[in-house]
Amino acid sequence: MKGNEAIAEAAIRSGADGYFGYPITPQSEVIEYLMSERPHERTGMVVLQAESEVAAINMVYGAAGAGMMAMTSSSSPGISLKQEGISYIAGAELPCLILNVVRGGPGLGTIQPGQSDYFQAVKGGGHGDYRLIVLAPASVQEMYDFVGTGFELAMKYRNPVMILSDGIIGQMMEKVELGPQKNRRSREEVVKSAPWATTGKTPDRYHNIVTSLDLIAANQEKFNIKLQAKYAVIEENEVRYEEIDTQDADYIFVAYGSSSRICQSAMKIARAKGIKVGLLRPITLFPFPKKCIAEMAETKKGFLSVEMNAGQMVEDVRLAVNGKKPVEHYGRMGGIIPTPEEVVEALERKIIGG
């Protein structure tokens, strides 16, 4: 099935309570698939086509505020529209899942794949000091799997989770192993797992309020400190990455999503030429695998960050390497996908010959 369809099927099977979306290429299959599957009959899941991306993310806010497992999906220009709502969700500490099937930008850009929303996804995106947990799938199977993982992390930390995919993974067809259908939680289970949610006041508790507002600066600062402490715990516990052929490697490609698959082909070409190169694939972009990269900086000769953008993740790689070894970027933009040959040539020119 397609990556976008895998996401939709995973949403139903994970026992999600609500999906709210608005069509945009290249991710419209998510809501099309959901609508065709009649999730209301399968699990009672609510699926609604909103009047805009803005309305959709605020529906997610409302659903998440009621303790429900809610998600939305969009692509780059639509994700920009959602940023206000995402900031409110982070500020109200609500769990939810947001899928971005990235296309090349800026502006209306192109409908072809891109990775140019990295900064927006991992550095906050909207206003205020906040972080999303960002998962980067590199296959249709991971599109499927990360829905369940994403909801788990979102609920565990009461924090929005973004699946940062791209037009290749969204549109690509691969075999997928589907998990069993999980039941949606009963209302009692929702109340128990989210005692802070607006599920209706009961005599044994004060009324619950979902808000991101605190007009007292000292309290707002306290809340900000608490958020930062939460992000520190996430950085400590939730870093995920994959290493391929890094043991004997002199050089390291750092790449996520589609770029990581192109790098795997590039590795074969390079190794055939006698260049020992390995791949570090960050699976979580926040938290970023800084420790792993810092350790590699002690023994490896150089790093090439391969991204379908002008060089965004490379900044985080440089921070982790901290000047110890050369770090360069290679990327294409505007919906152009780099070839493995180009990537090898860039490694030879920018790192080995540099």
Add this chain to the structure above:
Amino acid sequence: MAEITLQDIIKPENLVYSKSKVMTNNELSYCPGCGHGTAHRLIAETIEEMGIQGDTIGVSPVGCSVLMYNFLDVDMQQAAHGRAPAVATAIKRLMPEKFVFTYQGDGDLAAIGTAETIHACNRGENMTIIFVNNGIYGMTGGQMAPTTLPGMRSSTSPYGRDTILMGNPLKMTELVAQLAGTYFVTRQSVHTPRNVRRAKKAIRIAFENQKLNKGLSFVEIVSNCNSGWKLPPVKANEWMEENMFPFYELGDIKVDGKLVTK
């Protein structure tokens, strides 16, 4: 004849008025003379009388009533500016047995949230929208609102609203009454005891309609803003009667899904 003491008067049988149990003890943040407090009380009393405190979820807007959640003793969410109808849509869809309402000012509902308002109404979401219209942005200090009357002064129309340059006031309530999804649409005020009684009746109907699964009920309350209008409270109410009511005519606009013919 023995003298009547205060203790003789303070007896349960002499009680003629009390604060609704659905109001908290927090001090209201509104200016003296503002209609928000009365509107809050009517909602609280309706919830109390219907016995639905545990089944009501409210959504507060951005604006003067952003802190409504501190005053009403029900579960509440605070929405981004203009987005309350979208937030409430999801709450109601996921918990259809609950009573869900939004409480929004004119800037929130009729300017930045126009799309969310119209589409929630048009989908016929089975919930209640309470729309408090005072023709001005109160919270931010008296700027022109979508509902500011022609010629009316505000801090961003200091010489009066020039409709050629600044556009015309928007009659959102008449507009949503045209949509198939609205079942009950009315315009009320809370500046006299008689109007308070009428407004309360309208709010009750709006909440009862949710029980009957009738679609969207929309209650506009034309209110004052003495701070923004730069008038003392009594004068503000007089000004409202003389200027607001001729433009924003009080009364039912749509009842039982049918437009009221006048």
